[in-house]
Amino acid sequence: MIIARMLALLLLVCLAAASVAVSAAPSAAAELTTEAYVLRLVQATRTAWPELARYHQTTRVFARIQLLASDGRRAWVMDAQGGREVEMAKVRDLGVSYEYQRYRKLLWRGRPAIFIGLGEAPPASERQRLKDPLAVPELFSLATHEAFHFYVEADWLPLPGAERSISYPASAEPRLYRNRIIHQLLAAVQGRSEGLAQASYWYRRWLDEHAEEVQRLRQTDRSEGSARHVESIANLLARGLHPRSAEGAQLMLEALAHQAQTDFLAADLESYVLGDLAGYLLERQGVDWLARMAQGETPLAMLLESVTPVAAPADEAMERRIRKAIAAANRQAAQAFEPFLQRFHDPAGGHLLVPNRAMSGSFEVSNSYRLTTQPGTIEVGVSAGFALADGRIDLRAATVATQLKSACGREDLYWIVALAPAELEKTAEGRLRLERADLTLDIPYPQRSVEAPRSWCVAT
Incomplete structure (x- = not known):
């Protein structure tokens, strides 16, 4: 992203x-x-x-x-x-x-x-x-x-049950553990002998205490981690430097150190730097790790599962920062959820089902959450465009739901836009038009879903 x-x-x-x-x-x-x-x-x-x-x-x-x-x-x-x-x-x-x-x-x-x-x-x-x-x-x-x-x-072999989302309200502990892994991997990159063993300690705590998140993030960890490392290698090559040359290796070390200076508050953002660090260390060990990604392994598991853990001292300053930031993120998410959930659960409102195949180009998402009372995933801060047969939908820092489901005659990942009753009015030309801060919409009037009367299917 x-x-x-x-x-x-x-x-x-x-x-x-x-x-x-x-x-x-x-x-x-x-x-x-x-x-x-x-x-x-x-x-x-x-x-x-x-x-x-x-x-x-x-x-x-x-x-x-x-x-x-x-x-x-x-x-x-x-x-x-x-x-x-x-x-x-x-x-x-x-x-x-x-x-x-x-x-x-x-x-x-x-x-x-x-x-x-x-x-x-x-x-x-x-x-x-x-x-x-x-x-x-x-x-x-x-x-x-x-x-x-x-x-x-x-x-690549697909991994079932993998997704980017985290539970809401977000917990600080898994973010703290993965940030500690990042810092200890950087220590290993910089030559500190205890770095890998202490990274293994935090890795095992994450495995043991947050097993559900571990399963959900497997795909993101291997996908974004691998892509980031290949991107880093390409940036070196673009300068005429080989990563194993003295100058290339020094530049890579500086870049990895720069990445690890950030406190990461979103699980999927951690995946990028974790993969870059782990990939660097695995290559230094002579492990052909990229080939094994295709079979479903993750960079972290490949690097740390065989490493005997050594307890690492607490970083109280990092813990305070992350707990404070996660609490603020939860408050911001709640503010984003409120208008969306109000529209979503309004019995007179509607759910506009926009298939992922209609997405035009790239998209941005600030964070993805799972709510125990809500099907699918709630996506916060979505910016994306959807090109349809005779119209277009544009999202700007919007809050929407996503769900893989059979609807509108086919199975797809649907972006679900919640509309208030007044927003469902048909124009004289038989279209649905809407302009609000987070949404611009001009499409042929959608068809009501047979399976779910509150769901509306856009024509693609």
């Missing part, structure tokens, strides 16, 4: 002190046009992806993947061989969003590809960051990460 990625903007991409320049593009922020930004993207892609394809058998597909990028006016395609401008009309036919960081899996001229929106211009923060001629565009990092999900994970 994009939210999780924003925590890593200053990781490998900002830490190099010296290396081979990735581009001759202008370095001044004011001069970084879209075209200059694309040149940086092309340079990073053609430098890193050929090496990434040779890095491991699981990443060979990067020799064939294409990155298609557009701002809505011009479009470019790039891959391991280089890049070129392409006809904009053909890109418009794809129906993609050009908004910055929006992405989508697609085929381009018969080959696997990922589309990334460039936005109207590179944002100020990205222009400022790319004043450093060694910095790698964040859209390259995003494309590599998501392409790994799309084209490497496609062959």
